[in-house]
Amino acid sequence: MESTxxxxxxxxxTEVSIVTFGDENILDEQQIKKLEQALRPVIKENLHKKLVLNFENVRFMSSAFLGLLVKVHKRVIDNGGHLQLFNLDPKIRKVFEITQLTKVFDIA
Structure with a gap:
């Protein structure tokens, strides 16, 4: 049985919080819902600071996960913080370029 x-x-x-995703594939709807629940307290704790999402392990992700990232971005901005995406796989970065989300997200 897989971990839930x-x-x-x-x-x-003090100035930045870093979230590193451990999964190589972020595709399943249940998995994305659980990620959203796990990220909520991190965003709340991160008031007025920089939040970095580290994608070093992620190779594939669904469009539903893109939707969650947009939601996370909005919450971070609304809390006076700054969101940065880091270590995107070239294929994933291409998806951000095609969807023009490179204009929305700070990608390092």
């Missing part, structure tokens, strides 16, 4: 907990690692700093 989302695989994320959160590191809190």
């Amino acid at each position: 907990e989302p695989k994320i690692k959160v590191e809190y700093g």
Whole structure:
């Protein structure tokens, strides 16, 4: 049986918090819902700071996960913070370019 907990690692700093996704594939609707639940307290804790989402392990993701990222971005901005996406796989980065989300997200 697969683990029901989302695989994320959160590191809190004074100026920045870093969330590293552990899954290689983020495709399943249940998995995305659990990621959203896991990210909520991180966003709340991250008031007025920079939040970095580290994609170093992610190779594939669904459009539903893109939707969650847009939601996370809005919440972070509404809380006075800044969101940055980091270590995107070239194929995933291409999806952001095609969907013009490179204009929305700060991608390092």
